[in-house]
Amino acid sequence: MTVVVKVGGARAVDPEGALADVASLTEQGEDVVVVHGGSTKVDDTLERLGIEPEYVETPSGVVGRFTDEATMEVFEMAFGHLNTQLVAGLQTQGVDAVGLNGVDGKLLYGPRKSAVRVVEDGKRKIKRGDHSGTIKQVNSDLLGSLLDDGYTPVAAPPMAGKDEDEIIPVNTDADRSAAAIAGALDATLVLLTDVEGVYEDPDDSSTLIESVETDEGWDALEAAAEGFMGRKIMAVEEALSEGAPEAVVADANADAPITSALDGSGTHVHASALADDVDDTQEVDA
Template sequence: MTYDTTPHDARAARQMPEDDADPRVRADGGERGDGKPPVVVKVGGARAVDPAGAVEDVADLVAEGREVVVVHGGSTAVDDTLEELGEEPTYVETPGGVVGRFTDERTMEVFTMVMPGKLNTDLTVTLRNAGVDAVGLSGVDGGLLSGPRKSAVRVIEDGKKKIKRGDHSGKITDVNADLLELLLKEGHTPVVTVPMLADDGVAVNADADRAAAAVAGALGAELVVLTDVAGVYRDPDDESTLIGSVATPAEFDALKDAAEGFMTKKVMAAKEALDGGATTVIVADANADDPILAALGGTGTHIEASAVADGEEVDG
């Protein structure tokens, strides 16, 4: 997957903020300039996701004075590059039923080349062409995303639980929120991607949805997770069963039961974000008109902090 770096006509005339413009104030622990929390936008990396609408919405939000952090994935592009190099991507299933990438040393080399090397650069350029003062960052930069490295992962193979070693991935437990706050205060829009920095000083893979959740939690933000469907459905084959609002623990249990496949991780990430301090999580359609603005306005699946019970650890 690549991001289009051609400016959109509707945004071509937008100017960068002038040096003497009033900076958006964010006192420590206080209200921001517009009295609203930041927006963290997770842009998916699937082939079916077109980031153009999200880019325009980010530009509009920033022009209105809203603080925005963009977090992006790109697993499809990693898989494509591996295949071009004659390598076969490896996916595993955890005992909890979550399917994820197994990142060995060779995959990690390709991952680092594609995610921060190409996709992050492309998206940062696209946002800048849209009038956004975007700053590209990986989780390694400034120790932005860090945590313990996984020495092994538990997987299901042939119906049996096994331990698979040699994984180059980790669990994000710390976010350098001060770095993000500094950039936001100065009018920049951080564009964040994994890898993260493991506790042994090595760059390792981490799930992009959960990276966005960690960032949103650390900033007390609204998290908008853009994907290739309109939200979470009670029946994935019936669009009329979209779950619009989740506000109680019972409703969240029903949401977890409804989530299948890739959506399982997004619901898991939603809980982590809300447990970490995010105000709301919205799962919405990246390909809709004005996808971020529409999601903030009520479309998609809205998961409120009240839906998450305290004390339940999420592991994947």
């Protein structure tokens, strides 16, 4: 079994338990690909540099960071630092980890979006100057070669954005990056975050949705996913539609969080739950 685990970048997420669990799984012979986020690190760095982060809302209601040129430079710096730290942490645990970003070997590749559709003051507008992209291809051969040779890839945005005849680094969402990789490898996707899973009532942890296997269950899951969780459910949908057999949203701070998720904790979504139509209207990556 191959597992793609996304370690969240939220302030409340401690990656140490996940790193120890990756070490345990690889010791047991499992193939693991780690994908990480870093939104908090990006925001903190922007603040230190006196740059105000800008968030925009898409027509579909999803809120994401608008990545201009200055923000993109900070993004590369922050994610590079985090990647190195996670690789070092895994190597400390005895894992032969290799750090990659989406530009390396065109691991994550697709068109750059120089403009995005947004909603401002109730009106739809086109906002130009964006440095984000949409993943269309994953270099699964690169990941497969590393896994076959005993390495554990640690991957993250930015992605390789095609801009006319140029390849440039552009921002893309880390959850959706993990989803694209899981789909390409036909792997189970585990999205670790700072809550136990998806709740029917976002304010009540006792309403955890444990398993989703039908169209009706999927509709209920989408209706329950508010705020940041909406982006994760979008990633779940993309992973399952591209070949992942199962996706799990689970607590990063649980004991052995990946193993716990694979054993049944969190919200488990099966490929059988997907409706025929996949929403591909997302316009902002963050």
